[in-house]
Amino acid sequence: MSIKADFIWLDGQLVKFEDAKVHFLTHSLHYANAVFEGTRAYLGENGMAIFRLQDHTKRLLESAKITAITPSFSQEELENAQIELLRANNFKSNVYIRPLIFLGDGIMGIYHTKAPVRVGIAAWEWGAYLGEEGLNKGIKVCCSSLMRNSAKANFNKAKASANYLNSMMAKYEAINSGYEEALMIDEEGFIAEGTGECFFMVKNGVLISPPNDYSLKSITQDTVLKLAKDLGIEVKRQRISRDEVYVCDEAFLVGTAAEITPVNSLDNRIIADGLRGKMTKKIQDAFFDVVYGKNEKYASMLTYI
Ligand SMILES: Cc1ncc(COP(=O)(O)O)c(C=O)c1O
Secondary structure, eight states: OOSOOSEEEETTEEEEGGGOOOOTTOHHHHHOOEEEOOEEEEEETTEEEEETHHHHHHHHHHHHHHTTOOOSOOHHHHHHHHHHHHHHHTOSSOEEEEEEEEEOSSOOSSOOTTSOEEEEEEEEEOOOTTOHHHHHHOEEEEEEEEEOOOTTTOOTTSOBGGGHHHHHHHHHHHHHTTOSEEEEEOTTSBEEEESSSEEEEEETTEEEEOOGGGSOOOHHHHHHHHHHHHTTOEEEEOOOBHHHHHTOSEEEEEETTTEEEEEEEETTEEOTTSSOOHHHHHHHHHHHHHHTTOOGGGGGGEEEO
16 A cells, blocks of 8 residues: 555645655754654544544644644644544545654754744555554564663653654564564563554463553553453553563554554564464454444544544
8 A cells, every 4th residue: 555645734734745845954854853643543334533533642742742842733723634634535444644743944953942843744544554464363573682762861752753763773673684573672671662562461361561661652552451451351561571471372562553463473482372362362353343433432532534
């Protein structure tokens, strides 16, 4: 699927896809201070609905606050912009939405506060980030040789572009070494998160996910935790070392892009029988019921466009 649409929303207006251009001296292009979101809209029986639009937009604005960027659009305006963009593009299948708050051109140098603040939102039709087969059969993962961004040096609660060099280099290393994804280890040796996902494992019937000390506060992780409660699954938030994953019963990654993707091996140790686990499947099914509008309890998580 190509990243293509009819319109992009830029600084308050819908512009034609081909016209959504920025100048070479765009500040964020040089120094990477920009913040973004990744949000999905699912086409269910009742139409196209954006999943957890309010939560994603809130996190976008919180990321901007953390990185000392002040956009001139309110939460409500940005939510409406995403709805307007989806309506204008008239997509025919599931969509990924990418809002970006960035610093435009006009000044140079590391002191950024005089740079103009710009906001763009793109959306395109997008399938499974780690592949349809990945969702069903699971993926091969390694622990990255790169440590997760340290909380002593980075703001990991911001979905900040600058944070993603760490993820990108880990992903590059993983794919070029024959894996499909990398797990990032925190500075104390425990699993922080994936390059763009949070992590869960199952051991003896208990679902375990690390605290968000070194990770983004994942909206998908939060959804999974809510669903686990509904399903009567015991949940623990505790640190996980990589060797605990080698001998766990099931493991999976969660994120807006990755949705619920099983992990079938870590560092070449096959997890259990190497297939998608039973609890993983249960949670996947429950998650897709929610995003496709089949679970009334979570209807408020969907914004129909
Ligand atoms: C580094 C990182 N961790 C975790 C996640 C999962 O977050 P969410 O479920 O809110 O998409 C993402 C994706 O946004 C991410 O980029």
